[in-house]
Amino acid sequence: MKKSRRSFLQIAGVSALGLGLKPVADLVAAPAEHGEAPAERVLKNEAALKAKQWAMVIDTRMFESAADLEPIIEACHKIHNVPSIDHPRHEIKWIWEEEFKHAFPTQELRFLPERIEHLPFLVLCNHCEDPPCVRACPTKATFKREDGIVLMDFHRCIGCRFCMAACPYGSRSFNFRDPRPFIKETNLKFPTRMKGVVEKCNFCAERLAVGQMPACVEASNGALTFGDLEDPESDVRKLLSENFTIRRKQALGTGPAVYYII
Amino acid sequence: MNNTRTFYDGGKVITGLVIFVVLVTFPFWYNHGKAAPAPEPQLTEKAKAEKACIRPKNEMKSAHMQILNNWRNNVVRNADRIHETADGKRFEMSLSNTCVDCHSNKADFCDRCHNYVAVNPYCWNCHIDNPKETSK
Numbered sequence: 001m002k003k004s005r006r007s008f009l010q011i012a013g014v015s016a017l018g019l020g021l022k023p024v025a026d027l028v029a030a031p032a033e034h035g036e037a038p039a040e041r042v043l044k045n046e047a048a049l050k051a052k053q054w055a056m057v058i059d060t061r062m063f064e065s066a067a068d069l070e071p072i073i074e075a076c077h078k079i080h081n082v083p084s085i086d087h088p089r090h091e092i093k094w095i096w097e098e099e100f101k102h103a104f105p106t107q108e109l110r111f112l113p114e115r116i117e118h119l120p121f122l123v124l125c126n127h128c129e130d131p132p133c134v135r136a137c138p139t140k141a142t143f144k145r146e147d148g149i150v151l152m153d154f155h156r157c158i159g160c161r162f163c164m165a166a167c168p169y170g171s172r173s174f175n176f177r178d179p180r181p182f183i184k185e186t187n188l189k190f191p192t193r194m195k196g197v198v199e200k201c202n203f204c205a206e207r208l209a210v211g212q213m214p215a216c217v218e219a220s221n222g223a224l225t226f227g228d229l230e231d232p233e234s235d236v237r238k239l240l241s242e243n244f245t246i247r248r249k250q251a252l253g254t255g256p257a258v259y260y261i262i
Numbered sequence: 263m264n265n266t267r268t269f270y271d272g273g274k275v276i277t278g279l280v281i282f283v284v285l286v287t288f289p290f291w292y293n294h295g296k297a298a299p300a301p302e303p304q305l306t307e308k309a310k311a312e313k314a315c316i317r318p319k320n321e322m323k324s325a326h327m328q329i330l331n332n333w334r335n336n337v338v339r340n341a342d343r344i345h346e347t348a349d350g351k352r353f354e355m356s357l358s359n360t361c362v363d364c365h366s367n368k369a370d371f372c373d374r375c376h377n378y379v380a381v382n383p384y385c386w387n388c389h390i391d392n393p394k395e396t397s398k
Contacts, residue, residue: 040345042346045343189393205341209341
């Protein structure tokens with residue numbers, strides 16, 4: 001069969017028109033499908049705490065020694081089933097203590113005040129405003145939630161550890177071995193993790209969801225304050241407006257959401 | 263050419279064939295009529311008292327994996343933690359704290375059925391499978 005160029009162009013034109021119409025037709029058809037809304041639905045707990053960007057202020061003036069930090073770390077690690085593995089390269093930590101010079105290496109001070117030099121600082125995931133780990137993750141297992149929390153979806157984590165390389169704060173730990181034998185007392189309400197996934201602090205997403213403050217904040221006797229950074233009336237904003245605060249490695253531009261009153 | 267060909271060693275060949283066919287079909291007739299019966303999942307007293315699952319039984323049978331997948335995405339990624347059923351009942355969307363709270367006989371319920379259909383969900387590497395008992 002021989003076709004003239006003319007008839008070929010006509011058919012091609014009509015086909016192109018048809019393709020162009022498809023999205024329009026879909027749009028018209030779509031509302032009908034959405035019309036029969038399923039009776040089943042999912043919702044948030046009414047008591048859930050909400051924010052635009054959760055943030056924490058740590059008042060280091062209220063700490064004197066490692067003993068003051070111990071109960072705070074303990075509270076977190078206990079409810080989240082964080083194992084205590086002694087091996088320094090296998091250890092898992094969500095919140096831990098660090099010397100000033102390691103926590104704030106860019107804060108150049110030749111002579112540190114005595115108190116600061118020997119004070120242990122509480123460090124944890126900074127839940128950055130522009131988190132480098134999220135950009136590094138190839139599976140979107142780590143992501144920034146609407147309320148600013150940088151969360152891990154353990155179901156998607158493939159254990160590639162790009163996020164660990166991307167995090168400038170060392171906030172992430174890798175499960176080199178099955179953590180279960182190293183959990184002293186399992187909290188049966190919260191899942192453990194398994195060999196081969198990365199983990200870190202989740203700003204107690206599971207507690208905020210039922211209207212509770214993070215466990216570390218609750219255990220800190222007021223040294224830790226938690227609230228919405230975008231709300232000028234929040235407790236954290238009040239503290240920030242009344243006190244001089246620093247953040248870890250601020251110059252990197254990650255926008256850490258954990259502030260320290262020195 | 264002579265059309266009648268001789269079948270050398272006919273007896274041996276046929277015996278061999280019969281043995282071969284019997285061996286090859288052995289698994290079929292040996293198991294004939296003895297297919298392992300599908301296990302009847304056992305309900306706990308608590309589940310019996312509650313009468314209904316999240317959805318009708320047939321849907322649970324065929325779609326519980328999709329439901330669980332939706333649950334975990336809703337909880338972890340959207341921060342929605344409550345599931346309201348068609349008749350208005352509310353459940354916390356949790357594998358250990360909801361499913362395994364009602365079906366606390368996980369070994370007799372989930373596992374038996376999964377063994378039968380040869381699926382082995384890896385969820386229990388992390389999710390607690392005996393949330394009611396004190397820690398192991």
